[in-house]
Amino acid sequence: MVTRVAPDEAQVWEALRGVMDPEIPAVSVVDMGMIRDVRVDPDRIAVTVLPTFSGCPAVAEIQDDVRRAVEAVPGAREVEVRLSFDPPWTTDRITEEGRRRLKEFGLAPPTGTGPVLVTSIGLPAAARCPFCDSADTVAESPFGPTPCRAVYYCKSCRNPFEQFKPV
Amino acid sequence: MDDALRALLLAAADDELVIGHRHSEWTGHAPHIEEDVAFSSIAQDEIGHAAALYGLVAEMEGSDPDAIALGRKPEDYRHAILCERPNRDWGYTLARHWLYDTAEDVRLEALSESSHDGLRAVATKLRREERYHLLHADMWIERVARGPVDGRTRLIDSLTHAFPEAIALFEPLESEHEALERGLLPVPSDELRKRYVERAARALDELGLPTEVGAGADAAAEFIASSSGDLIESDDGADPEPAGRAFGGRSGNRSEDFQPLWEEMTATYRENPGASW
Numbered sequence: 001m002v003t004r005v006a007p008d009e010a011q012v013w014e015a016l017r018g019v020m021d022p023e024i025p026a027v028s029v030v031d032m033g034m035i036r037d038v039r040v041d042p043d044r045i046a047v048t049v050l051p052t053f054s055g056c057p058a059v060a061e062i063q064d065d066v067r068r069a070v071e072a073v074p075g076a077r078e079v080e081v082r083l084s085f086d087p088p089w090t091t092d093r094i095t096e097e098g099r100r101r102l103k104e105f106g107l108a109p110p111t112g113t114g115p116v117l118v119t120s121i122g123l124p125a126a127a128r129c130p131f132c133d134s135a136d137t138v139a140e141s142p143f144g145p146t147p148c149r150a151v152y153y154c155k156s157c158r159n160p161f162e163q164f165k166p167v
Numbered sequence: 168m169d170d171a172l173r174a175l176l177l178a179a180a181d182d183e184l185v186i187g188h189r190h191s192e193w194t195g196h197a198p199h200i201e202e203d204v205a206f207s208s209i210a211q212d213e214i215g216h217a218a219a220l221y222g223l224v225a226e227m228e229g230s231d232p233d234a235i236a237l238g239r240k241p242e243d244y245r246h247a248i249l250c251e252r253p254n255r256d257w258g259y260t261l262a263r264h265w266l267y268d269t270a271e272d273v274r275l276e277a278l279s280e281s282s283h284d285g286l287r288a289v290a291t292k293l294r295r296e297e298r299y300h301l302l303h304a305d306m307w308i309e310r311v312a313r314g315p316v317d318g319r320t321r322l323i324d325s326l327t328h329a330f331p332e333a334i335a336l337f338e339p340l341e342s343e344h345e346a347l348e349r350g351l352l353p354v355p356s357d358e359l360r361k362r363y364v365e366r367a368a369r370a371l372d373e374l375g376l377p378t379e380v381g382a383g384a385d386a387a388a389e390f391i392a393s394s395s396g397d398l399i400e401s402d403d404g405a406d407p408e409p410a411g412r413a414f415g416g417r418s419g420n421r422s423e424d425f426q427p428l429w430e431e432m433t434a435t436y437r438e439n440p441g442a443s444w
Contacts, residue, residue, distance in 0.1 A: 053212070053215070053296060054212070054215045054216055054218070054219045054289075054292055054293060054296060055211045055212040055213070055214065055215020055216065055218075055296075056215065057211075084288070085219065085285075085288040085289045085291075085292045086284065086285075086287075086288035087288075088288065088291050088292035088295060089292070090295065140201070141201045141204065141205060142205075142299050142302060142303060143201075143204050143205040143207075143208035143209065143299070143303070144204065144208070145204070146208075147208060147211055147212055147215070147296075151201075151204075165299070167295045167296055167298075
């Protein structure tokens, strides 16, 4: 007879590290700081996800991916994935590893803690170019191809680039 | 059924959905590519914000957020009439964008202190994102106000027209008394309206815009204050009060501009209600 062993929390977190943000496939939902908590009960695993930008269309997909990943953990039975705005997700929640990977992906990591650093022209003055690391950059627009991206131009390597918007 | 909470949530959610729809009409048509992207992105944010607020209604009622957003009849919407007005030209679009986002900041600041946990969390979250809209609107108003005379004139015309209608964003809500008593709405609409008019008028003054812009708004504010929520019934063919048709959105009064917007906005949903995409 095989006895089912409920997974421990560490296994669930490990599985979540394999779930990527579909719009930024280099960074896991854990490194994005989107997982608020994980609760493992003998028959049930509950994961609370904090949506990044509230208008982000990837959130529903992320919710499904999280469910599938946790259901695949050996011993998992019922899985509940909840969305919450409490506390609000902010860019401060992105881990150091997450920031490194954003940059590798070609997206400048958010600077500072959002609105406080936003200058009167609309964006933090100091986005660092993810390609050449220069700080000699100009903000072009606070709105880019997705709700979470702003557009900059690097005067040093002459590349346009995007920054993950601080919120 | 919690009528007070429902009225509070729907007013904010419907504003976001309807103005988001109007903003989205600039996709592919804005004067230049950055603004095309900006208005598309702002539209996406606003509709996302509406979704978060409809989510709270759905949670409370055990219903489907899409059905609340897109499955209602035109007369069941509760947005301010300002939000349903067509985009007209770039000057009007910018004037309304600024008036609306300034008002929204006043509203979200108050709702961030709501006694309702879900609403407080959502309002706090939305306000952080809305900063970008406000910065965008401020930047444009300043640019046009200090720019060449043609643009400035159009901006002034649009503000003069839209400001009185923007005041109606702070019309008293249905069941407002209860919402206040329970702390769902921590500050009366009346007081929010005063804060808004003051803040907007000060900003316009700093930009050297003429006082006529604010005059219509003051008249509208008085009109709303004196009618205390018991608003326009119907119009008997006579000319409405200055921007008189702009009032009553919170109790379901709609202008002729809403029907075509509603038809387009809900067309896909009505084709096959409840379908998943």
